[in-house]
Amino acid sequence: MSDTSPHVRIVEVGARDGLQNEKTLLPAAVKIALIDRLSSTGLTTIEATSFVSPKWVPQLADAAEVFRGIRKVPGVSYPVLVPNAQGYARAREVGATEVAIFTAASEAFNRKNINASIDESIDRFVPVIEQARSDGVQVRGYVSTVLGCPYQGEVPVREVVRVAKRLYDLGCYEVSLGDTIGVGTPSKARAMLQAVAKEVPMRALAVHFHDTYGQALANILACLEEGVRVVDSAVSGTGGCPYAKGATGNVASEDVVYMLHGMGITTGIDLDLLIATGAWLSAQLHQETASRVTRARTAS
Ligand code: HMG
Ligand code: MG
Numbered sequence: 001m002s003d004t005s006p007h008v009r010i011v012e013v014g015a016r017d018g019l020q021n022e023k024t025l026l027p028a029a030v031k032i033a034l035i036d037r038l039s040s041t042g043l044t045t046i047e048a049t050s051f052v053s054p055k056w057v058p059q060l061a062d063a064a065e066v067f068r069g070i071r072k073v074p075g076v077s078y079p080v081l082v083p084n085a086q087g088y089a090r091a092r093e094v095g096a097t098e099v100a101i102f103t104a105a106s107e108a109f110n111r112k113n114i115n116a117s118i119d120e121s122i123d124r125f126v127p128v129i130e131q132a133r134s135d136g137v138q139v140r141g142y143v144s145t146v147l148g149c150p151y152q153g154e155v156p157v158r159e160v161v162r163v164a165k166r167l168y169d170l171g172c173y174e175v176s177l178g179d180t181i182g183v184g185t186p187s188k189a190r191a192m193l194q195a196v197a198k199e200v201p202m203r204a205l206a207v208h209f210h211d212t213y214g215q216a217l218a219n220i221l222a223c224l225e226e227g228v229r230v231v232d233s234a235v236s237g238t239g240g241c242p243y244a245k246g247a248t249g250n251v252a253s254e255d256v257v258y259m260l261h262g263m264g265i266t267t268g269i270d271l272d273l274l275i276a277t278g279a280w281l282s283a284q285l286h287q288e289t290a291s292r293v294t295r296a297r298t299a300s
Helices: 012-019 028-039 063-069 085-093 108-115 118-135 158-168 186-197 217-228 253-262 271-299
Strands: 009-012 098-104 140-142 173-177 204-211 229-235
Touching: 009 253, 012 028, 028 063, 028 271, 063 085, 085 118, 098 108, 098 118, 098 158, 108 118, 108 140, 118 140, 118 158, 140 158, 158 173, 158 186, 173 186, 173 229, 186 204, 186 217, 204 217, 217 229, 217 253, 229 253, 253 271
Parallel strands: 009 229, 098 140, 140 173, 173 204, 204 229
Antiparallel strands: none
């Protein structure tokens, strides 16, 4: 690896990216318990929820209740997604101190996901970022569809670079590059990261792979070799994006941490506790699905 630094920060996105696309809606109390469990594993960044429109993503309609209910462990950051000023205001009302804004490198996807062109969405984020700066709130940025789009197919790397640089220049402390539908392969992931890293410092980049074709770990390895040191993943590999048909879950945090520790790279995470949390979440989803089926049968 070009950078021999043996530490990688995992950004745990399961409670947001994972649960936003599960058919089974978990009660707020279970989401709170999940985040509290994650907080005890040694993770330092745990994306908690999304203050998006509840009509668009009903799974996270309880964002305020969840954010209020979680234990805020000192030293752990709990970013939340905000799509616009309204989302930012809702997030601030419950005390969020880090937010994530999100746009894409594909026009077609951005329209489906947030009902705006790429440039419109970025224009919308400018006042949010300015407000955040004056509130002392950290802003993370996402660029989706960096290796392919479910609607337009190929996504030019120059668009990924343009959007990532724009978010960084506007003040995002970190830009996460999202393979939203998991179509990337290691050589493409490497080339995309190399191109972005010419314009945005590598230390400000993260990678975010969905695992549709089982390529995520290989893609992460290629990006680690290029020098990336922040990896997004979701405990037990839940989820996907509701506006990206066919997108499966994020790479599982347990698998990423297992690989990193096996390579002698530290994460600060207790892998056994993380695996136990993943198993606990799977049991909760299973139990909730079973009760939903029982309720539907009783009602019919
Ligand atoms: P819109 O319909 O164009 O919004 O949606 P609008 O401004 O016209 O408002 C319409 C209604 O929504 C109004 O309510 C607003 O008040 C309300 P009404 O008058 O009809 O009752 N509204 C809101 N309510 C609560 N919170 C808000 C909010 N904003 C407006 N923040 C909007 C535009 C952006 C709101 C919508 O498209 C949306 O919420 N989209 C979110 C989609 C989403 O969450 N996708 C998944 C996350 S992205 C992802 O997963 C990718 C990522 O993981 C990286 C990767 O994998 O690549 C990050
Ligand atoms: Mg995602």
